[in-house]
Amino acid sequence: MSADTLQHHLVQPYKSVANKASEEYKRNYEEWQPIVAELHERLEEATAEGKEKHIKLHKKRGQLLARERIDLLLDEDSPFLELCQLAGYGQDDMTLGGSIVGGIGLVCGIECMVIASVPTLAGGSMNETSVLKGGRLAQIIHENGLPVINLTQSGGANLEQQFKVFHRGGGGFRNQAILSKSGVPSCCVVFGSSTAGGAYTPGMSDCVIMVKKQAQVFLGGPPLVQMATGEVTDAESLGGADMHSRISGVSDQLAVDELDAIRKAREWVSHLNWTKVGQLPKRHLLSNFEEPLYPADDILGVASANIRVPFDAMEVIARLVDGSRFTAFKPLYGVNLITGWAFIHGIPVGIIANNNVLFTAESNKATQFIQLCNMKHTPLVFLQNITGFMVGKRYEEDGIIKAGARFINAVSNSTVPAITIMMGASYGAGNYAMCGRSYNPSHTLSDSYSPGQTPSAPSWVPNNLQGTTELTVGKFFRAGIEIDEEVASTRKQMFQSLVESESDVYYTSARMLDDGIIDPRDTRTVLGFCLSVVYNKEVKGGNLYGVSRM
Missing domain, CATH: 1.20.5 (Single alpha-helices involved in coiled-coils or other helix-helix interfaces)
Known part of the structure; x- marks a missing residue:
């Protein structure tokens, strides 16, 4: 009997009690409509690449837009998990997305981080948001061991934000050096002028491809050179693609045009001889897994759109996991916290989900469960909807601080990958215990909640x-x-x-307290892709024990 057949016999599907005809379900579904509509409007806004006049000028030069470059680089029909797309949103002195597009997609069948300058937004120059976003993308690259492809055309640092960019921005080049040392391959395709700080991105990459008569890479352009040294030169002679390919050696490949440059980048990936360090389950590789019994669209009916109205997290889980099959751990103990094992896209996961406030029993239950997932080398999925730990004289006497500390200790020292989905409230130490952003989950994503309803993002x-x-x-x-x-x-x-x-979820996402906001109905798809990504490195549990108060 195969493992899949055995699981089918042993683990019965969860029987949903959601009633689509009920007033509660209809109200939830109705209230979600403007919320998800607003999300998609804002995400559409985030795909804009600048003013129309700048886009027209760019195209007149025969150049592709940043997102067109990404589309051509990725495999046909490849998913693209864009990250921090709303970074800088609503901040007057920032460009939306930080003038860069970053995300994970397939290139020649290999999961790669792709980062593209948006030259039609402030000339692709970097502001504070760009630096912070670049730092988060570098962290994801390092933790997941992803090959990285930079599609570069940048004016370097935004001079009006020198103080905000200079010191942190330098860390980006350090990140490149560390990634190279750790064996993470990098390729930089230079499409246009890349000046000052923008010149170090290709300079520190493993492979550099430059587009003939377009790419120009120099620390200082002709006017600066003349002012500093008196030397008179033109941009092409100073830092053109031909010069760097024939004389300086900064360029490894000279492309005749942008399409040729993208082809060469794909060719580079094809020669990486790249394999995931972690071994994905066969059922995932063969797509041999069941879909949930209940449609994803139901999530809008079973999950409350109002942050103050509770809902049963198990109804959401049943719409995320394979076959809606879930093996609960301690279901009768610490009932405000759901813990248990399931598969998502054929990948085994341990799930920790909130159903209400945390007491001592919930904390003890979570600590033991995290230990078990580390022993079994099983990734963790946290589904946050938490108002925090219970307060009061009785609970203090019961040692809730000690129990909470053990919970946080386990989360802090767990070495299996963790993915956090904020699907509701996320307050105080509850955010910490449920692997909030400061506890370094592999990915942190927020489901969409409307402004004014205290959305799913950390509160201080x-x-x-x-x-x-x-x-x-x-x-x-x-x-x-x-x-x-x-x-x-x-x-x-x-x-x-x-x-x-x-x-507000858009306020926090604009400041990169999550990696993006998703439509709740896309949660299973996004989780499946993120789980595949974490297997680029070995998925291995470790010892959780620090000093804990007993």
């Missing part, structure tokens, strides 16, 4: 109501001063308004 207070009360009433209480209800109410409203605006 336990929750809006608790934090507001602490700041507006707590200090009067501690000082023994009678509370002025009118003043307290005004302060509370002001603070709550600030917290809600800074907790």
Whole structure:
């Protein structure tokens, strides 16, 4: 009997209790419609590549747009998991996406990180958002051992943001050096002028391809050279593709045009002799897995669109995992936390999902489960919808701090890959325990929530109501001063308004506190792709034990 057949017999599918005819289901589904519509509008906005006049001028020169270059580089019908696409959103001094497009796709069947300058947005120059985004992309490359292809045409640093760019930006070149040392292959295709800091990206790549009569790479252009040294030269002689291919040796391949350059990049990938270090299960490689019994569209009916209304995470899990089959761990203990094993696109996973506030039992359960997943070398998927740990005299006496510390210790020291999906609230230490951004999951993604509903992104207070009360009433209480209800109410409203605006999912995503916002219905597809990516390195558990209070 095959493993798949055995699982089919032993693990019964979860029986959904969702009633599509119920008022709750209909209300949820209806409330989600404008939310996902707004998300797709903003993502569409993020694909824009600048003003029409700049795009026309670029095309008049016979050059392809950044996203056209990516499309031609990727395999036909390849998925492309774009990352941090809303970086810089709503920030007046930043370009949307940081003037770069970054994501993971297939090139000659190999998962590669592709990073493209957007030369029609501020000349492809780098601002603070570009640097932060580039740093996150480099982290993902390093942690997942992904080959990287840079499609470069950049004016270097935005001189109006020198202080914000210079110091952090230098770390980008250090990242390239570290990646090269670790054996991660890199290729840079230079399509146009790449100046100053933009010149070091090709300079530190394993392979450099330059487009003839288009690519120009130099530390300082002709005007700067003349001003600094008195030397008079033209751009082509100073740093043209032909010169770098024949004289300096900075270029390894001279392409006759952009299409030839992209072909050469694909040829480079084909010769990498690249294989994943981690061994993916055969059922994934052969696509020999079941689809969930329930359609992904149901998620909009079973998950509440209102952050303050709870929903059963098991109903979401049943629409994410293969065959809707889920083996629960300790289902009768610590019932506010769902833990258990399943397969997603044929890949085994351990799932930790919130159904309510965390108590001591939930913390103990999670700690043991994370240990078991490390022993079994099984990646973890965290589904966050958490208001935090329970507070109160009884729970403090019960040792909730110790239990929470053990939970956080386990998350911190776990060595199997973790993917975090923020599908609801994410407050206080609950965010930490559920592998929030600061706990370095392989990927952090937010499901779309509407502004004003405290979306699925980290909050820096336990929750809006608790934090507001602490700041507006707590200090009067501690000082023994009678509370002025009118003043307290005004302060509370002001603070709550600030917290809600800074907790909005677009606010946090614009500042890269996640790797992107996804339509909830795409969660299974995105998880499957991310799980495949993490197997570029060995998936191996480790010892979780630091010092824990017993």
